[in-house]
Amino acid sequence: MPHPQPHEHHHIPTSHPRRRLAVRLQDERFSGLLLLAGAVAALVWANSPWRETYHALAGTVLGPAVLDLDLTISAWAADGLLAIFFFVVGLELKTEFVTGSLRKLDEALLPMAAAVLGMVGPAVIYTLVQLGTASGAGEGWAVPTATDIAFALALLGIFGRGLPPALRVFLMTLAVVDDLLAITVIAVFYTEEIHLLPLLGALAAVAAFALLVQRRLGRWWLLIPLALVAWGLMHASGVHATVAGVLMGLSVPARVRHGEREAMTHRFAERIQPWSAGLVLPVFAFFAAGVTVVDSGLGDVLADPIAIGVVAGLVLGKPLGIWGGVAILVKTTRLRLGNGVDLADLLGVTMLAGIGFTVSLLIAELSFGATPAGDAAKLAVILGSVISAVLGGVTLRVRAKVRVRGRAAHPAAGVPGRGSRARPIAPRSRQR
Template sequence: MASPPTRTGPSRRLFSRGSWPEARFLADVLRTETVGGGLLLLGAVVALVWANSPWGDSYAALGRWVPWPGGAALHLDLNLAKWAADGLLAIFFFVVGLELKREFVAGDLRDPRRAALPVVAALGGMLLPALFYVGVALAAGGEGLRGWAIPTATDIAFALAVLAVISSHLPQGLRAFLLTLAVVDDLFAITIIAVFYTAEFHPLPLLLALAPIALFGLLVQRRKTWWWALIPLAVLAWTLVHASGVHATVAGVLLGFTVPVLRSRGSGPGLAEHLEHRWRPVSAGFAVPVFAFFAAGVSLRDADLGAVLTDPIVLGIAAGLVLGKAIGIFGSTYLLARFTRAELDEDISWADLAGVALLAGIGFTVSLLIGELAFGVGSAEDERVKIAVLAGSVTAAVLASVVLIRRNRVYRRIAEQETRDADGDGVPDVYQQRPGREA
C-alpha cells in the first residue's frame, strides 16, 4: 500500500474518497452492472457455442430474420441483429446519457479538479489504442484503417463482472475511477460514432427529430413522467434519427441529456437518477446481453486460425485493447500526477492502477458496434473484428486478474477499515474521521 510522503503545504490526491451519498449511489450502480456483465458474458458464450455447433446455420438465420419486412419506407425493415444494435442499444445509450448528465451536474465531473483525472485517463486510453491500431494497419499497407476506433472503447459491464469474480474489495476511489472513466469513454465513443461512422446524412429527418426530443425534454423538466407520452416521443425521435443516417443510438443520448438531475425543491435524488434506476436494469439485464448474443456469434468451423491470428485487423485490435488501453490509462495518469505534483490516495498503489488499466482493455459492446459500422454486418472484416475483440478482451481480463488477485489481501484489509461503524449511526467512520480530506 502506498504511503504518502511528508511534505509541506496542501497536497492533491488522485482517487480521493467521494462523499457518502456518492458512495451509496456508486455501490448500487456497481451491483447492477456486475449482474449485467454476467448476463452479457452468458449471451456471448451461448452465441459462440451455437454459431460453432452443427446448428450454426440456424443462428445465422435467426440474426438475418426481418420481423417487419414492410418498414422500408421508414428505414425500419431491419433484421433481428440490426434491431439489437440500433434499437436495444438505444436504451443502453439513454442510460449513458442520464449517467453523463448526472456526472457533469452532480457527480465527480462537476468539479474540474476531480474531472481532470478520468478525462485525461480516458483520452489517453482512447488515443493510444487508436495509434496502436493505425500503426499495425499502416505496416500492413493500410488494410482496415477504417476500423481505427474499434479498440478505443471500454465495456464497463464486462469489466465490472470480471472484477466481481476476482475480487470484491477494490477501494471505492478506484472503483469510482473505473466507472467514471467508462462514462467519459462512452461520451467520446458516441462522438466518434456520430462524426466518423455516419455513411449517409439526411439533415431533414434529424431536424424533425428535434421536435419530439424537445417535447420529451419539456415534459421531464416539468416532472411529467407519463409513460404513455414519453415512450412514443422517444420512439419517434429514434425513428427520425435512424432515418437521418446518424446512428440511432445517438437519440438515446440526446433524450438522456434532457432529463433534470437536481430536484427543483428539497433534497434527494432527481429525475435523472430515478429514470436511471428504472432503466439501468433493462439496459444491463436485457438490451446489452441480447446485443452481445447477436454480435458475438462468430463461426470458427472453417476458419484458418493461423491466417486469422496474423491478420492486421486482428492484431491491431488486440494490441490496442491489451497494450494501448493499459499504457494509455496508466501513462496519462502517471504524467498527470508527475506534472501536477499530485499523490495517489493513501489506500491505493500504482499496482492497483495498473490492474484497472489492464481491466479497461475489455472492449465488447461498443467495440463490436463500431466494428459493424466500420466494415458492415456479416462482412469478412466484421468476422475478424469479433475474433479480435473477444481475444483481446479475454487477454486483458486474464492479465488484469493476475495483477488484481495479488492485491486482494490489501483490498480486504482496507474494506474492513472502511466499513467500521463504531458509533452505530449507519455512516462508516471513514467518512467522518478524516478532517482535511476532500468531501
C-alpha cells in the same frame, strides 16, 4: 420506458419477484454474466452444425419498408434495442455531470485525461499494425478504444478487495468520459451522409421530450411515443440512431426538486436499467458475437491484421495509454491520484479497461459490417477482452495481497490519505 410516479414504485414490496429480479439485474456481476452468456451462446451456435440457422435468424428482415425500417434482426438489436442502453448511459452521464464525480473539474481532471489517453493508445497501436502490414483496414481504428464498464466494475469488485475504494471511483469516472467519447466517435466518424430534414425532426422530438421531463411530466404514454419518433427520425437522418437515446437521457433532470423523493434520472434509471442489463445487452451480444470460424479456421481469422490490431489495442494500448499517461501527469503536473491510491494500485484497473465488448462490438459492426473483416474484428474484441480480464484480475489480486501484508506490517500506512496532501477523488459510486 419512464419510471412510474414515486408512490407507485414504493408500493412494490421488496419481496415481490419483479422487484427481486430488478435488484438482481442491477448487480454488475450478474448482469455481466448475462452479457457473457449471450455472447457464448452465439459463438457456440454460429460454429455448430446448425450455424446456417443462426445466420438465417440474424439476417431475417423485419419492419415496414415504407418507413425505411425494414432491418435485419441483428440491425434491430444494434440500432434499436441498443438505443435503450444508450439512454441509460445518457442518464448516467447527466447524473455525473450535475451531482456526481464530474461536477468538480479539478477532481475529475485526472481520470478524464486518462480516458482520453486510454482511447488514443489503442487507436495508435491498431493504426501502426495496419500500416506495418499494409492491410488497408485503417477504418477500424476505433474498435479497441471503448471500455465495457459492466464487466470492468464487476471484476474490480471481485478481485479488488483490499484495495482503496477510490480505485472504483477512478474507474467509474474514466468510464463516464469513455462513454461520452465513444458516443462522439460513433456520431462523427460513422455517419456517412446526413439528411437534414429528418435530423431537424429528430432534434425537435428530443427537444419536446426534454420539455416534458423538465416539467416533470413523466407519463409513459407521452414519453415513449416521442422517444420512438426521435429514434426513427435519427435513424432516417443517417446519424446512428443510438445517439437519440443519449440525447434524451442527457435531457432528464438530475436534481431533486421540492416534493420529490429522488432525482428523475435516478427514477428512470432504476426502472429502465434492469431491461437494459437483462434483455438489451444479452440480445445485442447474441447477435453481435456470432462469428463463424470453423469454415476458415480460428488461426487464419486471428492472424488477420485487423484481429492483431484489435487485440493489441485492447491488451496493450489501454494500459499504456491510461497508466503511462497518468504516470507522466502525476510526475509533471500538480494532478494527483489521492485518497490512498498510487500508480501500482492503478495498473490492474488499466488492464480491466481493455475489456471492450459491448461498444467495441458495435463499432466493429459499424466499421466492417457483416464481412470477414468484421468477423475478425468481433472475434478479436472477445479474445482481447478475455485476455484483459484475466491479466487485470491477476494483477489486482497480487496488488491486493501486497497491500494487505503492508497494512499488517505498518497499520498506519493502510489509512487512505494519511500523510498525503493529494487532492482526493470524489467518493461517489456509479452503476450500470
